[in-house]
Amino acid sequence: MSAPAAPALPPAVQAKCDPYLLSALLSQFAHYDDHADGGSAPLLSVGFTVVLPSAGLTAASVQATLADWVAAHPGARITDAHLNPLAHGARTAYVTADVSPTVLLLLGAAPFVTELQLCANPLPRRPLAARPTTPASPPAAPLRTANKKILATIDHGCAFAHQMLQNAGGTRVWALWDQDPRPDFDPAQGSTPIGYGYGRQVGRDVLNACVAPNPPVPGWNEDRCYAQARYGAVQSRLTHGMWVTGLLGSAMTSPSLTESGHAKPCHDAEDADLIFVQLPRAIPLAPGLGSIDRAVLDGLRYIADCAPDDAEIALVIDYGTDMGPHDGTSWFERALDALTAELLASRNVQLNAFYAAGNAHDARRHAVIWGEAAKVQSAAKLPWWLPMDNAAPVAMELWFHEAAPACELRLQAPGASAPLTIHLANDWLGTPPGMQPGQCVVVSKRMRGRPGQAWQRQVLIDVGPTQRPDNASGTPAAPAGVWTLTLTPTGSTLLQPVHAYTCWGGQNPGVPQRAQATRFVTPPEDMPQAGAVRVTGSGSVLGSGCGDSNQVWMVGGYERWGQRLRARYASGGGVRGGKRAAPLGVPPHQGVDWLAATEQSSALPGLLLLGTRSASRSRGRGTSFAAPQAARQWLAGTLTTDPPPTHTRPGPASVQWPRDEYGEPRIAPSPD
Template sequence: MNATVSSGHDFDGDLPLACDLYLQWAIETDYVDVPNARIDQDATTSVGLLIEWKTQQAASDAAELVHALVIHVPSVYLGGSRSAGVGKIRRVWALTVPTAKLPDFLRRAGRLATRIELAMPMAEGKLGAENVKARLSRSPVLAAVLDDGCAFANDRFRDGMGTRILWLWNQDPEARGAPLIAGRGPTPQANFGYGGQYSKGDLDDLFDTADGRQDQAYQGAGLAGMRRRATHGAHVMDLLTNTEAPWPSGADPWEIVFVQFPRGGVEDPSGIWLKRHALDGLNYALACAGSDTRTVVANISWGPQTGPHDGNSALEVGIEELVQAQADLDPPRKLIISLPAGNSYGTQSHARVDYADGGSFDWHVPPDGELPAFIELWWPKGVLPGAAALRITAPGKASVAIEPGKNAAPDKSWWARLKKIGDCVKVLVVVRPTYAPGPSGRMPGQHGRWHFEIAPTPSGIDGSVHAYVARANHNMGARRRAKASYLCDAALQASRFVAPASREEEALDSAIRRVGTLNGLATGASTYVAAGYVSGEFEIARYSSAGPTRGMALKPDFACLTDRSQARPGLRATGSRTGTTAVLVGTSTAAPQLGRMLVMGPPPVEYTPSPPRPERVGAGCLGAQPWLLRKE
């Protein structure tokens, strides 16, 4: 039986200024439409948060606060961990707060935090066996794959000593495996408290118990997604760690840590869930590194279309903190994080309107969507909330001015708020699921054309207002419950009738832009971002997202092979079982290639497009590994 998570909030006045708009939306709407907020009725409900504290002292004060409120925070964020630097409390935490304690926690934490962001609401897990055969990595290079679908029984990831998977953490709350509590994992600090984990010894025991039958081994580990012939995680892991590719002289194939994203997250394309699970996953992988491990290469082939796109999201700040913490170790350790550029170049998911001149565009929300539709708007730095002039016209309704404070629609079918987040003004608009009336008499969201108008504001402040639509295309192997919304205007409509050779270019005078579409997680200073190109003439992949961003990141770092030809898109790599292969399309295949090349040495640029397109391919196209070009 399912029950909706209730916020149980009792706030006097508004939420603290540090609270992000997604958290505000969730609390004000009692979590009715938050993806994956429906959980078992008998479970203890909690809310996942990602928090950036203002200063190191504020983080220390927060540590005292969570101790007083008896709120569990993983030890990696509180100091005493190799990955954090002994005794150093982090400034970015991922934690879970019981809903009953959330109001008091937010009131008291709000004065200490720069931002408090919503992650996935969750329940305490139903954990199984506790027989963990612990071991840290002895490999100079440790590969971390944060993805969906760990093919630990596939011969591609096995050698004479068994599986190369050193640790597997399944983040699903009801996952099988040992609990992540103190003393039950790679280190006592990896006490994240949810999901289930298996060490290399445990996985080898599962394989031996199944007499080498891969289906039974996956079933024994509780990996239901491995029933599929191919998984995103197996494909990416093959591209990152494949033993067919050349290895440095005398080096052994890398050991692997696999972080299995939760099922609810894989089925939610909004990106809300990713923040907490990605940061926890990176910390878990680093906890698995031994004293001989000098490099950790982590691949995250996921990412949202939304976010500030300036490198200052809480997750990106947390990643920067992790990279620096590894560099500060004695001896130092290098952390390489490879990310895809994204596949949104042609999805009409980004608009840009000059702040001084103003402009307008339409947001098309389709019918029969089972999840909410989200769009974010970000104003230039220096703009005050009162100077962010926005009007929204819902299909068949009168226009509404979005101003600081509450702007609830009369029929509760949509939600919009304007708020200053960090240095910028942000507006979040959420349209309820459009497929049917919701619970508690709430109206379904209105499908159709939503009109956004930004008034001219000649204030001397340069810059643009950027709009980003949350992605709604389903992830590989997930149920498709969302419907993709998109942006349009008259100028873009007119560009549909140009010659085919010009259809990849920007539409003249349109607010809808192909540039500026980089993965919302790929705008930080220390991550590496891979775009995609087509084999042969090194043509840029049509879907590969482009810079510049709203921050310092102007382009991807490099482009890697993602398509054999325009007629044969995608790359072939291993499936779930030994001897099987599958084709995966997208820049998810470029990111692991780039990560591998960065470990092996400086990548050689084989080709630079003419004319140069750095916003699409960065420094240029890297040569493909020979095994990727083999005949099929």
């Protein structure tokens, strides 16, 4: 990208940029996608915050300025729908955009822009082949339904022709919006939603015409239906989105969730419309913090725009991030809190977001440093393992409660001749000795804190792929193996606990794998951890849902058999701050809001879920399949819970490591 490198930016602009944006600018987007529309010209996805001053600027003048910038720079695009709150008296708006390098600098210098966040997709080695381009669809308003009950999700792959999603009116899917810059569906049959300016939406009438052509076609089946619709996201026989949508809207309850083990009719919220937001294809391939934030925030507002006034929306969000401050202060969490409050106040729309708690509890992706009270704090060493031949970039974040902690950071990369040593009392941006920015960038930056806590500090260690490039001119691979991070206190005042998070890795159903999991190195499970570092599942709740809104829920999983233990992977425990923290919250929330059954039996792991064809089922595991159970029952008014079990922890420890419990109520299975 031809944007200036981060050190060349004016200090006032640097102060507005989040650490990921600073890292990407320093590396000149070595492993972030700076072609948001899939074209050849540089175009960067960002999120930014507009704050109107008490005097001088008006909502109309800000909107006019942004419109002029977009008009003067071909390809640039701002999601105007996010500016609507300003026209109704709000002073703050959280906006997404695709911008050229020049517009990025204009936003950074604008007095009404207070922060900029990178929302670009991580760019793995050997990304998917470019999707074919199609003509743009004509603009049209988001497809508003008259139904005041809505079940929605933001995911990948919706089999709208599945028999379990049909009723007397055809498919229950009211609207499907494909957010990809090169979207599926026939351009002539779909439209580009006004206020968003990208992707393609199709409504129930178009979907029904694909499900049941008129006049009838002999031999018509679901394969031909999706080919006619030009919807390639369901070519695979299973997708994460269909697993979730099946639990959210299927006419039958999964056999894994009935007492008899047989499917049975499910009448919960059967009168609700379904709305599906199809994620850009790059996100299931290699999810990133910023790219998820942008897609989900746009999807949330689109779903709300499809709802009538006074509607109730139960929305399932399974794509989030394990990264972030885990205290509600991230850009996305503040935007989500503002959106739910705005919709309730302006249109009496109850947008309730049901988040999967995440599957990181036993993944060793969260650590707490100096978490136990001590009179003296010694140096803390945290080993971080990066797999060989990983095609995707990875990252680790450290979060300090202090804005200027008296602490020294030492980072030793595998095989490096010298470590990087920096003092964390001040902001810092650079690379470890002997490395290029495309291999590793370290950012230390003061960040917004909780109300009453002015500032805190984030340290980002942003590491490129450990897989070698395909040609000699490519960015060299980052070192694989164990990176050792050492924190040494340098002051007389004890530091508050420091939290470390590392990113997700794995494979999403129906797409190739590009991201492998990293982890913090710990002793074997039968040996206690010693020293100042504890690698733990406590506090590993997904970092996208820790805000203050009472309309954001967190759902984990439990095992249906025996003592109904919390599933080993289900993230839980108190987080750094906000309403889910303990003891700061009132009331304290030690864990998630509910647990739903996600494990059928010890012999049949996971749940039996719908495939993308009516005759197919497959098994899926994870808290992603807890959230839709809670959302559907909440909308139907049938959600009932059982108290958490009072059993002792299982053992013996030499065979089975004791499992944490956080007092989370279990959603009761529906009776036969």
